[in-house]
Amino acid sequence: MSDETPPPAPSVAAATAAEPPVKKELRERPETRTVFREIVESSWLVIVLAVVASLLISSVLILMANTEFREALPYFFSRPSDTFGAIGDAVGGAYSALWQGAFFNAGAGSFSGKIAPFMQTLTQATPLIFAGLGIGLGFRAGMFNIGAQGQLLIGATLGAMVGFLWHLPFPLHLLLAVIGCAVGGAMWGFIPGFLKAKTGAHEVITTIMLNYVALNLVGWLLTLEFMQRPGSDNPQSPVLDSSAQFPKLFGSQFALHWGFLLALGAAWFTWWLMERSTLGFQFRAVGANASAAKTAGMRVPVVTILVMVVAGALSGLGGSAQILATQPSLTIGIAGSIGFDAITVALLGSSRPVGIVLAATLFGGLKAAGPTLQVQAGLPIDIVLVIQSLIVLFIAAPPLVRFLFRLPNPRFVKEVAA
Amino acid sequence: MLVFGLGTPSGEQTTFAVARASDFFRIPMFTLPSRATAVVLSIVALLITAYAAYCVQTFRKFPWYGAVLYGVAVLGALLSWAGAGRDATNIQITGLLTGAVVLSVPLVFGSLSGLVCERSGVINIAIEGQLLAGAFTGAVIASATGNAYAGLIAAPIAGALVGAVLSLFAVKYWVNQIVVGVVLNVLVIGITNFLFGTLLRENPKLNQSMRLDTWSIPVLSKIPVVGPMLFNHTILVYLMYITVATLAIMLARLASTPRRPTPWASRSTALASATPSSVARSRVLAVPTSRSQPVLHSARR
Numbered sequence: 001m002s003d004e005t006p007p008p009a010p011s012v013a014a015a016t017a018a019e020p021p022v023k024k025e026l027r028e029r030p031e032t033r034t035v036f037r038e039i040v041e042s043s044w045l046v047i048v049l050a051v052v053a054s055l056l057i058s059s060v061l062i063l064m065a066n067t068e069f070r071e072a073l074p075y076f077f078s079r080p081s082d083t084f085g086a087i088g089d090a091v092g093g094a095y096s097a098l099w100q101g102a103f104f105n106a107g108a109g110s111f112s113g114k115i116a117p118f119m120q121t122l123t124q125a126t127p128l129i130f131a132g133l134g135i136g137l138g139f140r141a142g143m144f145n146i147g148a149q150g151q152l153l154i155g156a157t158l159g160a161m162v163g164f165l166w167h168l169p170f171p172l173h174l175l176l177a178v179i180g181c182a183v184g185g186a187m188w189g190f191i192p193g194f195l196k197a198k199t200g201a202h203e204v205i206t207t208i209m210l211n212y213v214a215l216n217l218v219g220w221l222l223t224l225e226f227m228q229r230p231g232s233d234n235p236q237s238p239v240l241d242s243s244a245q246f247p248k249l250f251g252s253q254f255a256l257h258w259g260f261l262l263a264l265g266a267a268w269f270t271w272w273l274m275e276r277s278t279l280g281f282q283f284r285a286v287g288a289n290a291s292a293a294k295t296a297g298m299r300v301p302v303v304t305i306l307v308m309v310v311a312g313a314l315s316g317l318g319g320s321a322q323i324l325a326t327q328p329s330l331t332i333g334i335a336g337s338i339g340f341d342a343i344t345v346a347l348l349g350s351s352r353p354v355g356i357v358l359a360a361t362l363f364g365g366l367k368a369a370g371p372t373l374q375v376q377a378g379l380p381i382d383i384v385l386v387i388q389s390l391i392v393l394f395i396a397a398p399p400l401v402r403f404l405f406r407l408p409n410p411r412f413v414k415e416v417a418a
Numbered sequence: 419m420l421v422f423g424l425g426t427p428s429g430e431q432t433t434f435a436v437a438r439a440s441d442f443f444r445i446p447m448f449t450l451p452s453r454a455t456a457v458v459l460s461i462v463a464l465l466i467t468a469y470a471a472y473c474v475q476t477f478r479k480f481p482w483y484g485a486v487l488y489g490v491a492v493l494g495a496l497l498s499w500a501g502a503g504r505d506a507t508n509i510q511i512t513g514l515l516t517g518a519v520v521l522s523v524p525l526v527f528g529s530l531s532g533l534v535c536e537r538s539g540v541i542n543i544a545i546e547g548q549l550l551a552g553a554f555t556g557a558v559i560a561s562a563t564g565n566a567y568a569g570l571i572a573a574p575i576a577g578a579l580v581g582a583v584l585s586l587f588a589v590k591y592w593v594n595q596i597v598v599g600v601v602l603n604v605l606v607i608g609i610t611n612f613l614f615g616t617l618l619r620e621n622p623k624l625n626q627s628m629r630l631d632t633w634s635i636p637v638l639s640k641i642p643v644v645g646p647m648l649f650n651h652t653i654l655v656y657l658m659y660i661t662v663a664t665l666a667i668m669l670a671r672l673a674s675t676p677r678r679p680t681p682w683a684s685r686s687t688a689l690a691s692a693t694p695s696s697v698a699r700s701r702v703l704a705v706p707t708s709r710s711q712p713v714l715h716s717a718r719r
Contacts, residue, residue, distance in 0.1 A: 061609065065616030144596055204543070204596060343600055380615030385608030392601050397591035 054390030066090040101372025102365030119254040125364025129263040130318030131342030134311040136351035142287035147207025149339020150214035151185040155316025158184030160330040163240030185316015193308025197301035237330035459495040543599025547606035552577035
């Protein structure tokens with residue numbers, strides 16, 4: 001099968017390398033660079049408006065599901081106030097529940113109750129930061145690491161095994177558990193990296209399939225004697241030793257733990273790796289143009305494997321944020337939907353560490369607000385998925401946002417994200 | 419080999435039941451010695467694998483039926499092993515094959531959609547989202563109108579809509595196709611789950627089980643094994659046959675005339691040629707075959 005190389009490459013390469021043609025103005029008049037124009041052309045505005053647009057569309061969805069609105073709509077013209085009232089109730093209720101669940105609960109008794117939601121947001125953001133870094137790293141090196149879910153799961157499994165099979169004193173045990181998570185994720189990232197380097201297998205397919213393999217593997221492992229909680233037949237592991245868990249940051253009333261600081265440290269490390277180190281330069285070079293990198297003497301297969309290993313290790317550390325803090329017992333659902341949310345986080349953050357941390361905070365907030373949304377506004381938690389995906393879609397297509405809000409096209413077209 | 423061949427207890431027998439009451443003539447049930455069958459079939463599978471490796475080494479083309487034979491051999495070994503020594507149950511080959519055809523319909527349609535997209539230069543990761551959107555829409559419309567065929571028409575339209583969004587973002591706005599595909603999947607899951615949890619909970623009559631009737635082709639469906647397997651199905655399966663045949667012919671003709679401008683996009687670059695309409699047209703293929711199990715729970719994650 002010698003004609004192996006072209007198939008996915010042209011479409012993928014064309015898709016990633018293509019950029020819209022640059023628009024040039026014939027005469028640029030310097031005095032028109034007013035503050036207004038700066039703001040209106042900036043990419044920050046696009047991001048903000050993308051969030052606004054996605055909230056608008058989600059509002060439509062919320063309204064569709066809302067009975068009062070549907071009942072008031074038929075007689076809209078005779079009594080518009082009813083319809084508007086229903087809109088205000090439904091949409092306002094939903095978004096205030098979102099705000100209360102994610103950032104600031106003004107109705108709570110004490111100060112700690114008031115900022116508890118924000119702490120929960122940061123806690124939920126921690127695994128997203130790790131996994132988002134893993135995926136973003138892959139994106140910048142030209143690899144689509146959709147396998148964060150599986151890497152996270154295997155990382156959490158290995159860390160859990162270190163946590164309940166060994167019994168060691170506090171700092172050492174925690175350290176080894178964290179290393180175990182990273183190693184687990186790295187192993188699971190090594191497989192698709194190796195396959196891509198040796199056989200050219202497209203990493204999207206291998207990583208997605210390995211997600212399923214990981215899920216079933218962990219499911220099977222949890223049926224084994226030594227992995228189960230003593231005295232119970234349920235597929236859940238014993239609770240991890242407290243010496244292997246992350247201590248809480250602000251006391252036991254808040255869920256926030258040291259893993260968050262580790263995540264910030266990992267973000268800094270990723271920045272340093274990509275922007276300041278030789279290896280990171282090689283990663284970026286292979287991502288930009290693998291043939292040119294090869295001509296320059298870089299060993300592309302080795303770089304490929306290394307990228308996936310590092311990305312897998314980062315995702316595995318995301319597993320540590322779950323198993324060593326939030327949910328210290330291994331079950332099949334420990335990874336939740338973090339793997340896929342992390343993809344949207346990486347996209348929203350343009351694969352840069354700073355962006356990823358901010359995006360993870362935003363999506364962590366959406367996740368933390370889920371239960372409040374369900375209880376207070378009576379909406380299924382899936383509206384959060386809708387908001388998330390819409391935000392990412394709009395961010396990924398700035399021209400669409402500009403078109404929707406009638407913004408002028410920028411004079412210098414920036415590179416399209418991812 | 420290890421599991422199926424040597425794991426089968428020797429001396430046991432597996433009974434294969436092949437005939438059904440409505441057939442032209444009856445093939446009597448036959449029994450085969452389980453272990454020997456499993457071993458023989460496993461050896462066959464190993465030989466095919468060895469030949470495939472040899473083909474790779476010598477850059478020869480591995481014939482397409484090789485994979486089919488391999489599948490048959492492995493399946494046969496599995497069945498021998500599973501049915502060993504159980505006198506009470508016979509392995510219903512016909513039933514198995516019929517079920518296989520029915521279950522393969524969603525896979526076939528999804529793959530055809532991916533195939534058409536690949537040929538027009540777009541990577542369609544959003545097939546799952548299109549299937550889901552079609553399943554949801556089809557089920558709701560069928561329940562709302564009381565007619566399963568209305569759902570059958572509505573479903574590909576929903577799939578095409580999702581495809582249109584994909585092509586809008588991928589082609590007009592130059593967003594990376596894999597990214598758009600993955601995000602669209604999540605979006606469709608979110609929308610369908612949300613609507614399921616709100617609208618459908620409140621109006622249960624929007625979620626009734628409507629089934630398509632099975633049409634049995636008069637003469638052909640009586641042939642012993644092949645008949646019920648291929649010719650006694652709902653309209654979806656027949657549509658699948660027609661679609662596969664049509665696409666095969668169309669693609670073969672496209673391949674043989676390289677100079678002719680294709681009605682779809684050319685596969686050289688995604689830059690100029692992949693037009694949104696062509697790609698959206700191809701999405702109509704993502705007919706959600708959950709139509710044959712129209713209960714929405716099958717589409718629910």
